[in-house]
Amino acid sequence: MRFRALLLVALMLPIGGAEASGLDALHNFIAATASAQGEFVQKVYDRKHKLTQEASGTLAFQRPGRFRWTYAKPYPQLIVGDGAKVWVYDQDLNQVTVRRLDRALGSTPAALLAGDNEIERAFKLSDLGEKDGLEWVEAQPREKESNFESIRMGFGTAGLEIMELADSFGQTTVLRFTAMRRNPKLDAALFSFVPPKGADVIGD
Numbered sequence: 093m094r095f096r097a098l099l100l101v102a103l104m105l106p107i108g109g110a111e112a113s114g115l116d117a118l119h120n121f122i123a124a125t126a127s128a129q130g131e132f133v134q135k136v137y138d139r140k141h142k143l144t145q146e147a148s149g150t151l152a153f154q155r156p157g158r159f160r161w162t163y164a165k166p167y168p169q170l171i172v173g174d175g176a177k178v179w180v181y182d183q184d185l186n187q188v189t190v191r192r193l194d195r196a197l198g199s200t201p202a203a204l205l206a207g208d209n210e211i212e213r214a215f216k217l218s219d220l221g222e223k224d225g226l227e228w229v230e231a232q233p234r235e236k237e238s239n240f241e242s243i244r245m246g247f248g249t250a251g252l253e254i255m256e257l258a259d260s261f262g263q264t265t266v267l268r269f270t271a272m273r274r275n276p277k278l279d280a281a282l283f284s285f286v287p288p289k290g291a292d293v294i295g296d
Contacts, residue, residue, distance in 0.1 A: 114229030115219045117247040127154040130272035139262030157193050158283040172285040177296065179285040188287045190295040220244070226253060 129152040136145035147166060153159035153173075161171040168183040178196040180189040214235065220228035226246035233240055239259050246254040251274070255267040287293050 113219050113221075114227040114245060114247050115217060117227060117251070118217070118229055118245065121251075125155070125274050127276060127278055128152070128272055128274050129276050129278065131270050133268045133270075135266045137264045137266070141264075144263075152278055152282055154278055154283065160282045170285075172283060174283050174285060179287075181285070181287070181291070186288065186291045188291050188293045188295075190293060192296050195296070215243075 129150075131150050132148065134145075134147045134149075135143055138144050147163050149161070149163040149165070151159070151161050157173055157175040159171075159173040163169040170179075170181040170183070172179045172181075173193060173196075176193055178191050178193055181187075182189075215231040215233055218230045218232070220230050222228070224246075226248045228244055228246050231243045231245075233243075241258045241260055244256040244258075245252055246256075251272060252269060255269070257265040257267075259265070
């Protein structure tokens with residue numbers, strides 16, 4: 093379903109200065125970042141490390157549970173979390189998929205920052221040390237039904253620079269973040285979604 097496997101990753105964007113370790117950077121973000129806005133490039137590799145998908149777009153989020161993830165290329169797609177529900181709009185198909193936010197989160201990247209932020213309840217966190225100039229941390233979902241086997245985050249001077257997600261199908265999705273702003277004042281309309289007239293609506 094194109095890039096829908098990452099429909100909640102918009103919440104997973106720590107922004108800030110370099111920390112003593114990846115775990116320090118993650119915990120610092122949870123304590124200090126209420127919102128963020130920026131751009132991303134996403135690449136998906138198969139189990140043989142062959143590039144199979146590539147996309148780019150913009151994102152914005154406001155904790156807890158509000159986010160807007162817009163794919164501009166190669167296919168227009170919009171994902172909005174309004175605090176209660178998650179809306180996924182596929183423009184080409186004129187189709188909207190909607191789910192309750194609590195059901196949609198689970199042990200996904202978004203769950204790292206959702207709810208009461210007790211992230212250790214949903215993930216086992218490990219500090220991976222320094223590599224290629226970045227401090228790395230890994231999060232492994234405790235929930236067996238999760239689609240993700242692990243989530244690795246690399247922190248540099250600009251905050252979270254790279255995110256790598258290994259799924260249960262042997263694929264690895266790599267996200268690179270740029271032009272990120274921490275705690276900007278965001279218009280509430282960004283996190284509101286009304287299905288377009290004539291669109292098929294599927295879900296909760």
